[in-house]
Amino acid sequence: MQLAALKHRTESEDCSVIDHSHVKIRLHTAKGDVKKVIVHYIDNYLPPADATALEMKKAGSGQVSDYWTVTLTAPYHRIKYTFEIIGEDGSHVIFGDRSVENFSDEKLKEDGLYFKVPYFHDIDQIKTPAWLKDTVWYQIFPERFANGDKNNDPANAKAWNPDDHPGREDFYGGDLQGVLDHLDDLQKLGVTGLYFCPIFKASSNHKYDTIDYLQVDPAFGDKDLFAKVVNEAHKRGMKVMLDAVFNHLGDQSMQWQDVVKNGEKSRFK
Template structure:
């Protein structure tokens, strides 16, 4: 595969005919990955006048030579090389898609505040349950976790190697999860107050930790001032146009006369206590932008994670991105999108997204054996090549969260499989994220069972030490793993091979077969490796 390229206005005159023709160069491309149906080739070129036209010269496995151009596949002739090129007329901004450099070297830790630690019992909600990591929480249960609890354990998180704190919602709300916001400008009193939050952010920053908050802008809480005004005043409410209301008069969502309890308004999913905001409304946009910038300007947060981001107006996200970048250089914006996300990743909306497609492929091979190693590698390669490199470097790579079963449970309680999967995502392009309690070996089924109170009795125990080693490895080689190229493959013995090339050269092997495989490596990090053989569920990572 070769690239035929040049400036569209650069010509050379043929000596025989004195006719000017397009001047082009030819450069060989490098194969960088193999997906399910496509191979991927890459080449970096620099154009001095910020424009380019190009096409590809392809040699088939049968020896046939063709050109792939803007008009499709054509014969590779001298005439065809001069026309029908792809063209980028002018790079308006050479680095139009920018993502924060600091994020590429960050290891995130997701905190569900109500279940992380109870540092101040004086703000416990009524009916709080005893702190029991073996409990199976109900949807309405409270255990008393708060921001003081996070502040009390910052040193523990620092020892683990964490340098990014990702908080589930902390704003005033009626539920334990706080995704039903009542007041975006206030800390929920069950968690503390603004003075405490300011102290927490300052202490995190002092330890080199970034802070990311959860923005729930797709919907608002049933008890919010805005929605209560609509319930009271109907279509004469000044907030009526803030929502998607299908009929009046509104009745309580649990009123039997209301079509069996079905809401008369659009909601998040089918949650009647979370009415959906009309984010195309300029007044709603202005209100939400005031919130977004307030927490940056007042408390110096570093990032927003955007809940249900794919259901919010694109125009609003463009305004949101501009407003946050104007507040703070290199501010990070991560969207919650569970499917292909390119429309949001063109430099004007999000930096990256929660990489659920990545998560699913890893889990289906490493944790549940639902797909082969080869299939996983191909799908992950397709996923990696779907986005610009600068976006891929700040995708949020998780294995579990407050929305999903914990990795140890998905792995059937097999600690070695869970650790192998965790080590794998820490070698990949993107920002790794640990869900609270993973380092404690916590289990839990789908929501709400994945939200058990933190098991602090396991602090410093063997499972904690193993997770710490994985985190510390990522931190030790942050530059390489945050920005270097990635190549995935499966070798002849069935081992998954990861190569990262940048400031150094990393080679890692993961054994998901049923047999020990002979291997000679000088490991920086390993599991199940004795110097000669890599055991099933093992991994070994070498850096040169």
């Protein structure tokens, strides 16, 4: 068994709190390397010797890994667990929070081998709005979706050509008018949600290097046009979601330039 491929972290997407009594956990193993995984779990303040055993299901495979999942029930809003793993080669181990050990009933009783979730807090729970669960999303990269208004094309915009292979620096003049023009086509596809890559002012075609979060990029249109897109989408029963990317911005942004100019004295330092 490839022990180095075993992976699990409680403070990550490998451990998703569903509600006050349930948590869904995921284990990574090397692809085709493991025959069976059993998770042993119990309340944090009870002895591991009394833990419940539950077999995990192989939920999927990637290029190099298999993924095992199971949902655990924890009546007292907290839990600890460890993994019993049986390899295709006959190896049998316990994968815990601190180490990987050869399997034995005695090892299962060692508290230090258990991953722990101290409490199922509200803020950690998956709370999906009811409407979201049935939404059919269509992701729109505005610069490449459709060119509805050639008057706002960047100076270096290329002509639309189905045989062209776009480069990462290329512009084609896609804009919000292009989206507006094709809302009926999207509706015919059964789309009920539009997910926009960034539409804020930026110098790139992808707009993740935001210059100003308070402006729609002029190459896409303006706020009035975006409002029209949203209103028309709503008339067709479509939700609209923006990729706001507030965790990063471009080097031409006011905030970054203020740091360049004022250094330690910048209010954005």
